[in-house]
Amino acid sequence: MRRRLAIAALMATTVVSSAYAQQQTAKLSAMSLEDLLNIEVTSVSKTEQKLSQTASAIYVITQEDIQRSGATNIPDLLRMVPGMDVGQINASSWAISARGLNELYSHELLVMVDGRTVYTPTSGGVYWDVVDVPLEDIERIEVIRGPGGSVWGANAVNGVVNIITKTAAETRGAMVVAGGGNLDQGFGTLQYGGSAGQSTNYRVYSKYFNQGQLPSATEANGADGWRFLRGGFRSDTNLSTKNSLSFQGDLYLGREGLFAKSLPSVTMPSLVQSPEAGNLTGGSLQMVWKHTYSARSDTTLQISYDQYRRDHILAERRGTIGIDFAHHLLWGERQNVVWGVGYRYSASESDGSLSYFLVPANLNIQLFSSFVEDEIAVVRNRLYVTPGAKVEHNYYSGFGIMPSIRAVWLPSAHQTVWAAASRALRTPAENDAAGRVTFGGFTAADGMPVLVGIVGNPKLADESFATYELGYRTRLSDRLSVDLAAYYTEGDHQETSEPVAPFFEALPAPAHLVLAQENENLMYGEAHGLEVFATWKVSRRLTLSPGYAFERIHEHLDPSSQDTTSVAAAEGSSPVNSAQLRLHLSLPRGLAWDTYAYFVGRISDPVVPSYTRLDTGLTWQAGERLSFSIFGQNLLKNERLEYVDASQSTAFTLMKRSAYAKIRWVL
């Protein structure tokens, strides 16, 4: 009954708003020229225009979206992107992918902060717990669903997330953010931005948060509380009209808890779960030099260094140096070319434990890459075709080529039709090629200890994916825009686990038998899906943004495969249906009310029932410098299961209802 009422009310809204449009034009035609000059209008920015003409399934999270969302971390922000799969496993672990194949440390998604890739070669995935910047400093987050391999390289199979921070010139002055609640027990950012000389701007910040424990399935406290202290800086210098130089870096120190699973010894090979807390430290430093030769040609050189240390499970240390060069030029009348080369060197050490270690434990790997992309104006302002390709050489699987061709057709100023065909690769990570996972074991009849697990395969090949996409965007009016993308992907040489002959191992003592499975490339499959979202500025005060995504994956095994788990895992790691509705309402006196509702369908492997998450909050902008907000998160259901790590290496906890209050003061 109430639902019917709700629908009736929504319909009434539509009627009211269209009647209102009539009234509005009547008012406009009676206005004088002076009045018209003073009217403020809603308009579409140049960036929005450019993004609306992109030949890929792009979604941009703006700073405004970030403020409105009430999210306190980057994974929660990504929930608003239709087609993204965001599953929180415990307080500090997430499984994040786009278009399926989700898991903890999902390796089909490429994540960058200001162009610096942050995935780890250990798993090919992202340690989301350490991907953080003050959210107020983010200019925008560009999310591309679907392959981006021809520019971004391996692992950009299912999507690319690029977190772009504001330049130092945009964050001058001091800023204080402080808040706390029942789950986010305390958080705050202190920042100061200033200028040195005429051409240099800088900012320095420190950020802290302390998040409480979530309940586990059996206990009120899941032992997954965590806290982080982070400090960083960015400086931007205009050396001349043709050269600009920017430096940025950060250092972090954190401690996070979890229920760790471990094997006490070879003779007691049953997994024991115990709460433990580990320290995480790390940092990064990067330099970007942009040189403009002319309005038609410019180059970018980016050098970055990233280091981390994680005390959990594997106990690993890693340092990575990356150098990337790109040259952009307008060639002739119709061509817009970008080409570049890149090099990465990564050195790692790990202690490992009986339940998980790497062979070899210490490894230095190199990655070479080059790419070229050419946007050709076949018919200017109407039809553009962009062929491109990236060639990479990596430590395990050698050379790989990732070509793509994209086309965009602009039938009118308000419509964009795009299509793309691309091949993307997922290269083996150290975990796939050199990992040793032990699930458990037993003592054989003759007293011989036996361990059961997975051994990495250094001869593993690339997984390859061919994707065909079609998209349509339209701005039906200045108030309503709709974006639609559909895709079909064929995956080949996907990873499976195949039994190998049992072998004896002397170390760790005593000598024991290993019943193992090895990683192989014996699965192939198809995926198809659809993502649609709209932004409807119902009135000056009210904006509604609904979104919906559908995805379905079918996997098949090569006849020679004896794998029993990979098909179900790949098919069922993400929901078939997901939907969302965002509502922003700006009220008089600087008040704003934001509500985010997310529906996520059932996940079948491991099973997670469908759920709806609801966040809502009120923000009061008290003048230009001060704002107060209160947010409630996950309000519908307390102690809700959101995602389970299939490998069971990270214990899950349950999401709980939470609320916090925040103050933001810009001086």
Added chain:
Amino acid sequence: MGSVRPRPRRLLFALALRTAGWFLFALAAGVLFCAIGAAQSDQPSEYEVKAAFLFNFTKFVEWPDGSFDGPHAPIVIGIIGDDPFGDSLTRIVAGQQVQGRSVVIRKERFGEDLRRCHVLFISASERQRSAQILAGLRDASVLTVSDIDGFAEAGGSMQFVMQENRVRFLVNLDAATQSKLRVSAKLLALAQVVNHGQAAR
């Protein structure tokens, strides 16, 4: 045993359903209130305002004798290229009289005789052809209007520009004069005047 006791899970489910129902109801009610509230003081879109300007220009421009077929012939506003106005322009001019004439909107296409228009709006989609269109209208008494960058400097009569989310307009007096149009002082007072080939920046 077991079947008499109410099952707590069911109860919880019903409770969750009821909560969700209330939430939807509150949401819809909220939306309705806001839409009504917003109707009192809303912001028009860019092209609604530009449409109102186009209509207003007809009040402040005098066309030379012979531009109209008769004393009651309508003022024709032509739009060439993609129409960005939706139905807002049609709605604004509906039933309005200017200098004793009604105003009609006509969609034009490149290659047609554009001289029959009194005002011609050249849409941004015609960016590549705007110079050609202007050349074809040289000496014709047509007030050319566009929001293409550099339109007024390139010889168009009037150009819309956006400044801080407000619509402003530039007038190229030379171009208007060459078209034998008399632009009223009131309009000029509100415009930024640009001379042929050199902008008053």
